[in-house]
Amino acid sequence: MSDLQARFDQAQTDVKQLSERPSNMTLLRLYALFKQGSEGDAHGDKPGMTDFVGRYKFEAWExxxxxxxDAAMESYIALVEELRSGATN
Incomplete structure (x- = not known):
C-alpha cells in the first residue's frame, strides 16, 4: 500500500471522529473528493429530479x-486535516 493510500485511509477514519458536524457544503466536498479519489470520474446514471440529495452528491462528484x-486523495486529506484543526466548517 502506498503512503498516499495509507494517509487517505487514515483520513477516512479521522473524518468519522470529528467533534463537530461539517456544513452541508463541506460534506458535499468531502463526498466528491472521496468518490473521485476512490473511484475516479463520475459514472452511472445521474439521480432523478426527485432525489435531491443523490443529485447534489452526483453533481459535486461530476x-x-x-x-x-491522487490529486483528489491529497485534497481530501488536506480538507480532513483542516476540519480536525478547526480551520473550516
Missing amino acids: ALKGTTR
Whole structure:
C-alpha cells in the first residue's frame, strides 16, 4: 500500500471522529473528493429530479471530472486535516 493510500485511509477514519458536524457544503466536498479519489470520474446514471440529495452528491462528484485520483486523495486529506484543526466548517 502506498503512503498516499495509507494517509487517505487514515483520513477516512479521522473524518468519522470529528467533534463537530461539517456544513452541508463541506460534506458535499468531502463526498466528491472521496468518490473521485476512490473511484475516479463520475459514472452511472445521474439521480432523478426527485432525489435531491443523490443529485447534489452526483453533481459535486461530476464537477471533479478530470481530477486525478491522487490529486483528489491529497485534497481530501488536506480538507480532513483542516476540519480536525478547526480551520473550516
